[in-house]
Amino acid sequence: MELTEPTVWSTDRLELGEGLRWVDDRLVLVDLLAGRLLEANGAGPAPLRELRRLDVPLGAVAPVADRPGDLLAAAGTGVSLLPVTGDPRPVVDLVGDAPEPTRMNDAVADPHGRFWAGSMTYAGIPGGGTLYRLNPGAVPVPAVTGLTIPNGPAFDATGTTMYLADSPPGEVDRFTVDPGTGDLHGREPFLRLAPADGSPDGMAVDAAGHLWVALWGGSAVRRYRPDGSLDREIRLPAAQPAGICLGGPGLRRLFIGTARLGLTSPGPTDGAVLAVDVPVPGLPTAHATAPGAD
Template identity: 55%
Template sequence: MTSTALPTAVVVDGAYELAEGGRWVDGRYVYVDILSGRLLELRDDTEPAAARQLARLDVPLGAVAPVGDQPGAWIAAAGTGIALLTPDGALEWLDRPEDRTPVPSRMNDGVADPAGRFWAGSMAYDGTPGAGSLYRTDPDGTVVRVLDGLTVANGPAFTADGALMYLADTAVGTVLRCRVDPVSGDLCGAPEPFAQLRDGEGGPDGMTVDEEGCLWVALWGAGAVRRYHPDGRLLHTVTVPAPHPTSVCLHPDDNRLFVTTARYGVRSPTAASGAVLSLDVPVRGTAACAWRG
């Protein structure tokens, strides 16, 4: 395992409280600022880099995925549930399962899988242990609770064939590996431990799988990103100039890693905290999958 500090560019100094959910969608980098409910995009051909706001909600916005065959439409993990976000910024709720939880909670990170389902996690506002869940939204719009007993469900990430899903529980420092039936979307057995971070190593946050099948993990509180081999071996650690990296996204056509960061909880934030960062890396990723609703 090697550890390096690669040259890092601040692409957007947005002073975001909690930037998250970075994805590559239709030739642009799309991400959210959770607590302000904003959806933003950064186009690859814009110089100098300038983020454009696509929508602003009156509830926290955890993550989005594009809706197949509906340009400008998104499925969103927002507020207490899952909603469709129309091109004009209106929300059409599919379900709000976190309205039915015993403690005030919100949706968090989410992603669409290669089969066109949308997966998103939740968490209690006060971090109540075990209050978080993982939900799957099927193409017919049905929202299913797949797992519970999580604390801060984060970063669902899928392999290219959709047969493996990685899921982080940030609060307990665990990355789980879940086998998924690509046809039904059901989990095949119980989640398996993939990586366990020790005290002082940060908490696993947003994740992505690269073109070689390796897992990249943003480490909240540690100012670092890790790359793991599919067998669980830690291959590389890259430090970043912000204590709270929140999500990672690999450019599908260029050897660049985009990292969102947060100002939330940072006593003396710099331009790199609450920003979008860019680093040159030796591998590429894949574009975000769409929800086929």
């Protein structure tokens, strides 16, 4: 089945469909504020299956290396391990003592096994967000501070280039990553979007090193070349695309999570998972090193 146009992939309509990851030949995603971990059929449109429901917001997950089925999650005010069976196990609290009510947002593993997780205030206070880096066996590091609503990050195949969005100001920056330590260097502006374009939200790098960006409020996803120029735009039948990933057959299916959150009159496909096939495949999903491992 070739999807030449964006296709509704779920009968469900989510409040905030985020954190899409292609894990073990299946699509995993979250309904963020509802704390729901969901699974979608990669072969064809079908209802979503609920894998877990937490009592805190669930931002995103990453598979854990050498522990099939286990997931590392940005959840509540920190990071937790979601074992394939049994209750969630807290790993670290990151923002529980923040001066303003704060929660975790997007998160991802890089190709070297580090876990990166962003935080934001519930009120979206400028400067109240931070991107944290969790190196295996080390104390978490606030890697980028002074953000508002961090989304991503997204890494290239080598893990030496990182893209990070700050959604409200419409900014995506690019960093050089030290492969041994995860230290960030050479921060530079990559995208500066006008409000009419929408806000950069979920992102993914493909096998050619181009960056896909979901445009919250822009009803579109865009693919940008490494020099920051626009390669293509795909218009969507949903106003608020939030999370994206490349998976499916040959990793050439672009899955898009959307949201109904904040819409006074949601359309029939707002909150749906969408899918469309693209010419260039994505990268395999990176696995996080198990907590406590070196």
